[in-house]
Amino acid sequence: MEIRLKNKIFQSRDLCLRALDTNSACAKSVRRIEEKMEQLEEKKINKTRIILYLAITFVITFAMEIFVVRPLIQSSDESQALLGQSLIAGMMYIPTIGVIATRLLTKERFAGNLFIALNIKKNLKYYGMAWFGMAFLTVVGTVLYFLIFRKCFDPELGYLKAMYEAQIEMTGAGEVPDTSGLWNMMLQQVVFGILFSPFLNIINCFGEEWGWRGYLLPKLMKQFKIVPTLLISGVIWGLWHAPLIVLGHNYGVGYPGYPVVGILAMCVFCVVMGTLLSYLTIHTKSCIPAAMAHGMINGFSSVGIYFTSLTHPYNVFVGPTALGIVGGIGFIAAAGVMGYKLYQQEKNSEEGLSLM
Numbered sequence: 001m002e003i004r005l006k007n008k009i010f011q012s013r014d015l016c017l018r019a020l021d022t023n024s025a026c027a028k029s030v031r032r033i034e035e036k037m038e039q040l041e042e043k044k045i046n047k048t049r050i051i052l053y054l055a056i057t058f059v060i061t062f063a064m065e066i067f068v069v070r071p072l073i074q075s076s077d078e079s080q081a082l083l084g085q086s087l088i089a090g091m092m093y094i095p096t097i098g099v100i101a102t103r104l105l106t107k108e109r110f111a112g113n114l115f116i117a118l119n120i121k122k123n124l125k126y127y128g129m130a131w132f133g134m135a136f137l138t139v140v141g142t143v144l145y146f147l148i149f150r151k152c153f154d155p156e157l158g159y160l161k162a163m164y165e166a167q168i169e170m171t172g173a174g175e176v177p178d179t180s181g182l183w184n185m186m187l188q189q190v191v192f193g194i195l196f197s198p199f200l201n202i203i204n205c206f207g208e209e210w211g212w213r214g215y216l217l218p219k220l221m222k223q224f225k226i227v228p229t230l231l232i233s234g235v236i237w238g239l240w241h242a243p244l245i246v247l248g249h250n251y252g253v254g255y256p257g258y259p260v261v262g263i264l265a266m267c268v269f270c271v272v273m274g275t276l277l278s279y280l281t282i283h284t285k286s287c288i289p290a291a292m293a294h295g296m297i298n299g300f301s302s303v304g305i306y307f308t309s310l311t312h313p314y315n316v317f318v319g320p321t322a323l324g325i326v327g328g329i330g331f332i333a334a335a336g337v338m339g340y341k342l343y344q345q346e347k348n349s350e351e352g353l354s355l356m
Contacts, residue, residue, distance in 0.1 A: 043222065049108065053216060054098075057095050062243055088249065098215075099214070116288065123289070130198065134296040135197075137322075138296075142319070142321075144319075145320040145324070146307065146320065152313075154307060154310070157179065157307065158311075159307070186306060186307075189303075208291075213287045214290075226339075238268070245266050246262075250266065251316055276334060277294060282342065301323075
């Protein structure tokens with residue numbers, strides 16, 4: 001059917017072009033049809049690359065986490081368990097492996113905009129959002145959580161104290177600081193985290209961001225409008241974490257609805273964070289600001305845990321980290337605003353949003 005349609009178009013084109021001088025409207029009509037056919041063919045190739053990229057990325061990730069990481073972290077051997085935890089960070093490079101493999105297998109050129117240029121000159125405000133904006137949203141959610149759940153806040157920093165006690169018991173060296181000392185150390189850690197988290201984590205986070213924002217996002221934008229793109233890419237990103245969620249990463253184990261509730265919560269979290277990271281990528285034409293923001297989120301968004309009470313345990317699905325609905329309220333609000341702005345930009349543009 002498709003071949004007959006193409007032959008019919010080509011025959012019509014030849015007839016129309018012969019009559020170009022007397023019937024230019026027909027020639028224009030044929031050219032519009034040809035452009036439509038080219039767009040359909042491009043979408044078909046684009047769809048194939050999306051499917052292949054996701055297949056490679058998910059198969060490698062799930063195989064590694066199920067058959068390599070899981071046995072290690074569940075091992076009674078402490079050194080094996082530590083190795084397993086170290087490998088979890090290595091999983092962040094798999095989306096980049098997926099990009100390279102897909103480009104090679106589909107003969108997609110490593111040229112044009114690969115979304116890895118810094119593009120700093122005209123985008124300083126977006127780099128500022130990636131750096132200090134993410135820290136600000138973390139603080140907003142953490143403070144709001146402790147204002148609502150005041151019993152969960154421990155001014156004596158008992159959680160941090162318990163960590164020091166466990167470390168001293170393990171090493172047999174040092175002493176636990178008093179409350180004043182603990183506060184000084186905590187404040188230093190907060191400042192250090194704000195200033196350096198994006199840079200200490202950017203390499204690992206780039207491993208993910210070149211895949212999700214630098215490759216998948218532009219391709220989804222060719223297939224869908226911006227709102228479906230943000231939702232689909234966020235859910236995909238969340239499901240990619242599924243094996244780790246089952247192993248207790250982020251949400252622990254044994255909660256009601258385990259592990260399905262944790263996986264669903266991770267999908268929601270990734271839609272929210274993915275919207276923010278996509279906003280940065282779309283406006284800078286680079287995944288580097290997204291990698292910085294991702295680094296800040298990974299390195300700083302759990303800071304509220306150190307202020308929690310041991311006698312009134314926190315619920316990770318609520319807060320104080322960005323994973324909780326209260327702890328993450330700043331990110332949720334910002335994602336709503338940025339998602340709406342992207343929707344408006346697409347609506348007001350004749351050509352729609354584009355990353356290319």
